Amino acid sequence: MSAVPLHLTVALDGAGWHPAAWRDPAASPKALFTAAYWAALVAEAEHGLLDFVTIEDSLALQTTRLDGHDGRTDQVRGRLDAVLVASRIAPLTSRIGLVPTVTTTHTEPFHVASSIATLDYVSSGRAGWRAQISGRHTEAAHFGRREVPELRPENLADIDKAPLVRELFGDAADAVEAVRRLWDSWEDDAVIRDVATGRFVDRDRLHYVDFEGEHFTVKGPSIVPRPPQGQPLVTALAHARLPYEFAARGADVVYVTPHDTEQVRAIVGEVREIAGEVRDPDAGELKVFADLVVFLGEDGDEARGRRARLDELDGAAYTSDAAIFTGTPGELADLLLEWRAAGLEGFRLRPAVLPTDLNAITRGLVPELQGRGAFRRAYEADTLRGHLHLPRPASRYAGSRR
């Protein structure tokens, strides 16, 4: 029996998600900050017909601590701006979606709206955004605008109740709403070039967004005309009720982190229930993807051996918020289809080592899934929304003339 096709994306970060990945013989640690490195990875992902790639980012150096600099010299430290990496790659690819991470906490929603809309222009309709909050004291100290106490494990035990986390998610929800309004603030046909009346735009088709939240207001309209997709894809990673609510309100795709099939059912059920309560019915269905770290090998022993060698180099067993899969592409396909049957639409795989585990996804997992009728054999759309079968929405302001 053939399964319903699933969606497949990869999360790109540095040399891969294992902290010692950069020491793998296949890694190219000297190239991490070059365009060629990122271009090769995304070309490989596009070759594998993946829906999109996400690009991790943060406004502080990577650390093994929850908050604060750890001073370690034996792991990758340093990152490029994810939006600019995505834009640099866009002209070199033609189908794959590009979804950079941008925080909502220290950025200006007006700038975020402009840069993601511009990425949508540069990529001809393949842009997305992974909206993320920054709860760390370390990041706040890089901006000096907001006092944020050090994030401690005890604040995370019950994040739904922590006032700061509530505030940051409130701010994030406002940022997403402001950005979405800005994307709609130019109707599609606002540029009229009417020589007879001398008008370049029809100002009645440009709209003030007049967003007013607790922490900021944005007047609008956007400085960038409505992007090719109308609304670029908004995505978010979520581990608890508060972020599920955030995603249910503002995102098109949420990445969750179940560790077994039982949890898949429970989390998907919870997310669907929340979406039923808080999601605008016009926003369409929220897609739920699961995050998984993957170590892949021709046989299970090979994959386990790679993982053990890296753990040894790093001096600690690798742990993650997401489940860690170690095995063959065939076994991974079994797991994905089982989880798919439990209610997920797709997966965001985090390759443990780049490019090794990415290549195993595109050259091992993808053919395996195709063989089972569970993955596309060719791109069927040109835009990222198209890959996800999401319609191009009309501007919320269309038809409302001032």
Next chain:
Amino acid sequence: MKQVILAAHFPGVNNHTVWSDPASGSQIDFASFTHLARTAERGRFDFFFLVDGQRLREQRGKIHDLDVVGRPDSLTVLSGLAAVTDHLGLAGTINATFNEPYELARKLATLDHLSGGRAGWNVVTSSDAFTGENFRRGGFLEHAQRYERAEEFVRTVNELWDSWAAEDLVADPSAGTFARADAGEFAHRGTHFDIGGHFTVPRSPQGRPLTIQAGDSEGGRAFAAATADAIFSRHSRLQEGQAFYRDIKSRLAAHGRSPDSLKILPGVTFALGDTDAEAQENADHIRRQQVSPQTAILLLEQLWNRDLSAYDPEGPLPEIDPDVSEDSIIKGRTRMYRDPLKAAAEWRALAESKKLGIRDLIIEVTGRQSFIGSPSRVAEEINEFVQGDASDGFILVPHLTPGGLDAFVDTVVPLLQERGVFRAEYETTTLRGHLGLESER
């Protein structure tokens, strides 16, 4: 002989861009940016240049609809252009008032990495409560404070870029060292920024991306002389240019800088033709397209600071005097006339003596310096300006998107190359290298 520096401005949001011409394409599609950038690179230009604005302009309380409106985010589009060019410098105008140093320093250093050392930024400080309505921090700063903030902004960004030494990125798997322990460490305690921690971007190919400035007031000149690598100047006529050039270059020694370390680049337009007469005809035609009847009234309103929509564009100037109150009819653009009553009197006298209606007068008084003539005349004049120390080169502002530079590259550039004042091939790979500036490793 001095070498001429050339930059290509992307025709954007202003009344110099002739959108009504049938040859005018999209101002927003990436293909337009690619076309102009590749043309500039084919012409061995030093860099590609974008201006900026963070709120749609309004006049008489309405969104301005007569000129090109809508532009992409500068750094995002420049990063895309890094993929379709190999040598061309990529510079964007970035407002220091509506950005934070940590975020902007990251983006610029990222662009420098992703372009192999071709990034630059033009630091502008325009700030008004009007534009500030789009931003969390609002936006109003007093004129003097703007430069204070801008100066501290540039200093802070430099500190962030310097926080990684080239050797800090080790990336040696056998030694097990990726980066040195204190890589990226910084602390800036100032009036406008009180920040500290670690910067995330390793030292970029240029070390410090190129810094350009546009300010023209005493404060702006002092700021530029202290920190800039280039100035985008509006002094584009020969004698004014020479005076500005002397003034700026004479300020450098006080900062321990050589005259060559700061390049002066006026923004100029151009019109070409097979003969000088044909070029003049083209120039006149372009000016009439730039100043439509509707635009003529709007530009007149910017001096008069009053609603003049009832006036006939072909008729005489208003008899009523300009409104000199604080409140400006135009929002999102600097008021350009320091003494409106005096300017209006001059305009009236000129209209009187030449028998000009409103539109013809506006065409006459709002044009900026342009090189008009056959390719050989234009090449000759450009070279004269540079050798005569009226500038070190130019930022060329074409009137058409995206093909407005094609003829210049095909006809004028070869003549400059023949004279030995413009490169025939790129000799370096970085923007600093093209301008003959030291790399800040």
